Amino acid sequence: MHFEDGITVKEEFFQNYLKQNNMSEGEFAELIGISHSMLNRVLNKKRKPGSKFIAGVLKHCNVKFEDAFIFEKLLPKGNDKSSA
Numbered sequence: 806m807h808f809e810d811g812i813t814v815k816e817e818f819f820q821n822y823l824k825q826n827n828m829s830e831g832e833f834a835e836l837i838g839i840s841h842s843m844l845n846r847v848l849n850k851k852r853k854p855g856s857k858f859i860a861g862v863l864k865h866c867n868v869k870f871e872d873a874f875i876f877e878k879l880l881p882k883g884n885d886k887s888s889a
Contacts (some may be wrong), residue, residue, distance in 0.1 A: 811877045812854055818873045821849055822866060837861025 823833055834844040838884045848854040854862075854874065862873050 812859070813850060813875050813877060814847055814849065815873055816856055816877060818868075836865050 818870070819833075822828075823830065828836075830844055830848070831841045834855040838857065839858055843858070847854045847858055849878075859870075859874065862868070863870060866873065
């Protein structure tokens with residue numbers, strides 16, 4: 806399993822980001838360094854976000870991972886936030 810396999814996007818975050826920044830999906834895709842078609846597939850949950858997508862969002866949107874993404878897999882026992 807690759808790290809990004811259990812990750813999905815928070816649709817509301819991306820909708821709000823595009824609206825607040827008056828950006829089209831195409832402009833956003835260019836900003837984060839992916840194609841518009843790939844962005845569309847990820848936002849419509851037809852593809853999982855890859856490392857390039859994730860890195861682009863974190864770099865250019867200045868957000869924490871958990872603000873824009875959901876990690877769907879459970880962490881191994883003993884690796885939850887409360888033990889950090």
